[in-house]
Amino acid sequence: MSFPDRGLSERKKQILKAIVDAHIEGGGPVGSKYILQNQHLTCSSATIRNEMAELEEMGYLEQPHASAGRVPSELGYRFYVDSLLEHYAMTTAEIAQINNLLKAKMGELDQILLAASNLASSLTNYTGIAIKPRFRSVSISKFELIFLSADHYILVAVTSTGAVKSKHLRGKTDVTPTALSKLAASFNRHLVGLSADRITLPIIMRIEEEMGEDAGIVGSAIKTVYGLLSEMDEGEMRVSGIDRLLQYPECSDVGQLQELLGTLEKKEDILDLVSRTESNGINVVIGSESEVKVMNNSALVFKPILQDGKTVGAIGIIGPRRMDYAKVLATLEGLSGNIANLMQANNQLNGGFSDGGNEKDGNA
Amino acid sequence: MSFPDRGLSERKKQILKAIVDAHIEGGGPVGSKYILQNQHLTCSSATIRNEMAELEEMGYLEQPHASAGRVPSELGYRFYVDSLLEHYAMTTAEIAQINNLLKAKMGELDQILLAASNLASSLTNYTGIAIKPRFRSVSISKFELIFLSADHYILVAVTSTGAVKSKHLRGKTDVTPTALSKLAASFNRHLVGLSADRITLPIIMRIEEEMGEDAGIVGSAIKTVYGLLSEMDEGEMRVSGIDRLLQYPECSDVGQLQELLGTLEKKEDILDLVSRTESNGINVVIGSESEVKVMNNSALVFKPILQDGKTVGAIGIIGPRRMDYAKVLATLEGLSGNIANLMQANNQLNGGFSDGGNEKDGNA
DNA sequence: ATTTAGCACTCTTCTTTTGCGAGTGCTAAA
DNA sequence: TTTAGCACTCGCAAAAGAAGAGTGCTAAAT
Numbered sequence: 110m111s112f113p114d115r116g117l118s119e120r121k122k123q124i125l126k127a128i129v130d131a132h133i134e135g136g137g138p139v140g141s142k143y144i145l146q147n148q149h150l151t152c153s154s155a156t157i158r159n160e161m162a163e164l165e166e167m168g169y170l171e172q173p174h175a176s177a178g179r180v181p182s183e184l185g186y187r188f189y190v191d192s193l194l195e196h197y198a199m200t201t202a203e204i205a206q207i208n209n210l211l212k213a214k215m216g217e218l219d220q221i222l223l224a225a226s227n228l229a230s231s232l233t234n235y236t237g238i239a240i241k242p243r244f245r246s247v248s249i250s251k252f253e254l255i256f257l258s259a260d261h262y263i264l265v266a267v268t269s270t271g272a273v274k275s276k277h278l279r280g281k282t283d284v285t286p287t288a289l290s291k292l293a294a295s296f297n298r299h300l301v302g303l304s305a306d307r308i309t310l311p312i313i314m315r316i317e318e319e320m321g322e323d324a325g326i327v328g329s330a331i332k333t334v335y336g337l338l339s340e341m342d343e344g345e346m347r348v349s350g351i352d353r354l355l356q357y358p359e360c361s362d363v364g365q366l367q368e369l370l371g372t373l374e375k376k377e378d379i380l381d382l383v384s385r386t387e388s389n390g391i392n393v394v395i396g397s398e399s400e401v402k403v404m405n406n407s408a409l410v411f412k413p414i415l416q417d418g419k420t421v422g423a424i425g426i427i428g429p430r431r432m433d434y435a436k437v438l439a440t441l442e443g444l445s446g447n448i449a450n451l452m453q454a455n456n457q458l459n460g461g462f463s464d465g466g467n468e469k470d471g472n473a
Numbered sequence: 474m475s476f477p478d479r480g481l482s483e484r485k486k487q488i489l490k491a492i493v494d495a496h497i498e499g500g501g502p503v504g505s506k507y508i509l510q511n512q513h514l515t516c517s518s519a520t521i522r523n524e525m526a527e528l529e530e531m532g533y534l535e536q537p538h539a540s541a542g543r544v545p546s547e548l549g550y551r552f553y554v555d556s557l558l559e560h561y562a563m564t565t566a567e568i569a570q571i572n573n574l575l576k577a578k579m580g581e582l583d584q585i586l587l588a589a590s591n592l593a594s595s596l597t598n599y600t601g602i603a604i605k606p607r608f609r610s611v612s613i614s615k616f617e618l619i620f621l622s623a624d625h626y627i628l629v630a631v632t633s634t635g636a637v638k639s640k641h642l643r644g645k646t647d648v649t650p651t652a653l654s655k656l657a658a659s660f661n662r663h664l665v666g667l668s669a670d671r672i673t674l675p676i677i678m679r680i681e682e683e684m685g686e687d688a689g690i691v692g693s694a695i696k697t698v699y700g701l702l703s704e705m706d707e708g709e710m711r712v713s714g715i716d717r718l719l720q721y722p723e724c725s726d727v728g729q730l731q732e733l734l735g736t737l738e739k740k741e742d743i744l745d746l747v748s749r750t751e752s753n754g755i756n757v758v759i760g761s762e763s764e765v766k767v768m769n770n771s772a773l774v775f776k777p778i779l780q781d782g783k784t785v786g787a788i789g790i791i792g793p794r795r796m797d798y799a800k801v802l803a804t805l806e807g808l809s810g811n812i813a814n815l816m817q818a819n820n821q822l823n824g825g826f827s828d829g830g831n832e833k834d835g836n837a
Numbered sequence: 838a839t840t841t842a843g844c845a846c847t848c849t850t851c852t853t854t855t856g857c858g859a860g861t862g863c864t865a866a867a
Numbered sequence: 868t869t870t871a872g873c874a875c876t877c878g879c880a881a882a883a884g885a886a887g888a889g890t891g892c893t894a895a896a897t
Contacts (some may be wrong), residue, residue, distance in 0.1 A: 138860090140859070140860050140861085141860070141861080142859085142860075152869070152870085153869075153870055153871075154860095154870095155862095155869075155870055155871070155872095156868085156869060156870075158860085158861065158862075159862095159868095159869090161861095162861090162862080172861090173878095174876095174877065174878070175860090175861075175876060175877060175878095176859070176860050176861055176862095176875085176876050176877045176878075177859080177860070177861090177877080177878075178859085178860065178861090251619070251621060253617065253619045253627075253629070255615065255617045255629065255631070257615060257631070263629075263631065263637055265617070265619065265627075265629050265637070265639065267619070267621070267627065271641070273627055273629070273639035273641070275629065275637035275639065277635070277637070349738065350738065351715065351734050351737075351738060352731050352734035352735045352738055355727055355730060355731045355734065356731075363719055366719060367716050367719045367720075370715050370716040370719065371716040373715075374713070374714065374715060374716055502888095502889090504888070504889050504890085505889075505890080506888085506889075516840070516841085517840070517841050517842075518841090518842095518889095519840075519841055519842070519843095520839085520840055520841070522889085522890065522891075523839095523840085523891095525890095526890090526891080536890090537849095538847090538848060538849070539846095539847055539848055539849095539889090539890075540846085540847050540848045540849075540888070540889050540890055540891095541848075541849075541888080541889070541890090542888080542889065542890090838897100839896100839897080840895105840896080840897070841894100841895085841896070841897090842893105842894090842895080842896090843892100843893090843894090843895100844891105844892090844893090845890105845891095845892090845893105846889105846890085846891085846892100847888105847889090847890080847891100848887105848888090848889095848890100849886105849887090849888090849889105850885105850886085850887090850888100851884105851885085851886080851887100852883100852884085852885080852886100853882100853883080853884075853885095854881105854882080854883070854884090855880100855881090855882080855883090856879105856880095856881090856882100857878105857879090857880090857881100858877105858878095858879090859876105859877095859878095859879105860875105860876090860877095861874105861875085861876080861877100862873105862874095862875085862876100863872105863873090863874090863875100864871105864872090864873090864874105865870100865871090865872090866869105866870085866871080866872100867868100867869080867870070867871090
């Protein structure tokens, strides 16, 4: 995936980097003179022009029109991200902010991700996304049935990913607490660990058999479980900070903006892209690199969130192609680290309140 | 609330209505000549000009600049919506669409609302919102504690609004299934029906007393309950079809668009507005009418969704001030009717699958 | 007293023009 | 291989011009 550095002299690299940096900062095309001033090079602008011409020929730069400066191409950005990027160190203030805000919002994974995406958005000033990927196979690791009234109960399921899902149910025949706990036991015996496509008829029959004369409620309960599992498969995506998209001049082109908003709205493509990604590190998708239709002039940076080695979500940033990659990468890296810590802490303390985490006295 | 019709002659009304209609359709200022052509009036353009001048003086119309046509003012829209609006009949095709799509998505309230907002958005071509309002006071009507492992359990609570919430908990001391069921019983005895602010120390002490030597887990569990209740208070809002905002020329003004997007993002204001509304019918908020800061040139139309006489949510539409009110009102009306039906059906059938499983009994 | 026709006037908007400046490519010298 | 110099090309922005739409007003007509 990475490009051979040979073929790009040190000077060319320096010039390329200077152009990308300048373009990220200013947004406009960058000319030879500007580089000469802001970069101490021992050559003249003419030389730089020559180098630029070559870089353009190689595909790293583009010229919007004949007599403008150069703009990095997609390839140019790719090279920049892969090889030229200097790491951006987060200020301690930023780190503190992450810690505080995340702690305050600590709770279920969904909420953590959402908060993280918000935070990412406000720290970087781009649009943040929080993703719960599609799971190829979720299963349920624990069932519970809660009796409410003679014809009304609730099915609660703890999924293999740790989420808790529930559904209201009405039995067509009356239900009893006893029957419910029998059913729960039976479910726990037979359905735990099964993904939606592995709930087969023989299993259902076995459960009905065990339920004896209370078999009447099995049908709808199983259907509900099935639905729950399919629902989990779906994946979800939340966007925060859309308004920030507008700050960037390239988005004043309404057509492009609409396309991007549409993509953010549909979510399908992005969800697909993220769900299919295997890397656990930070991914940078620039423009049309991926077969997935992300807007032509924008880039998506995202990082999967792992729990016990499994991907349980992702946070990311969407912005213009010329985004400040150094900062974005650092922010996501920092955030994901904090999330990991939090989740661990969360597991070890109680259900999610930031009361200082100290559990010595145990009451309010 | 409504305006005295006297003071507005029939002809003035007709002219005002014509202007609003034309402005809704075209978006630009409308002139006297245009009205003359599209409206059969027995007078000349000069007369219309005179009338328009008077209408402007009364505050129903505005002139963007000296020699443009007139544009309805906020007041003009208000009068239009209150008195002039002709009812728009939904086509059977649209009704069928609502029915089908909603049925397919039937499930928990959240999902119904979301689907409805999507649908509203695509039917009207404006931006849809789905709202779960802040509840002044939620309480919990049933507790259940699920044992997972020696130091790990789940608290499940059914709220007075019918939602089910859950939290993972870790006890600082080991827990036993027995202790958990004792605690659940105790919670059900003492905490049911209480809103967050009415969980007081004496109650907590009573529970701890009842738990005897297992009192150690009470503290964190109570805190969780408390947090759950506050969380419910929060309200939530989802937006769909943001990209549609861009279709309207008034949004090409980036500044305004950004303001509107910001509002949609913050959600606070809108949530406030909706939560505070008492009317059960359709509400139309135009521009800056409300003290709440909705964007100046846009309008919000929403309708609360009732269940057993209580407001459990709302669906709405956000669009430019010059939106097609007739259509929007009809769509929301239709949707809310369907949602009501669905929720009822949902209650009478099983937990959320449209398998046609027919049930006899049903109470709320 | 109301309505109408006519006309001058005012503003916006669209297009065209013009000038400027930034930046390039090329050539010839170092 | 690098540099200095220069003519050339474009895009951008302000200025100028032309076109049109719509009004307000006045004076005549009903």
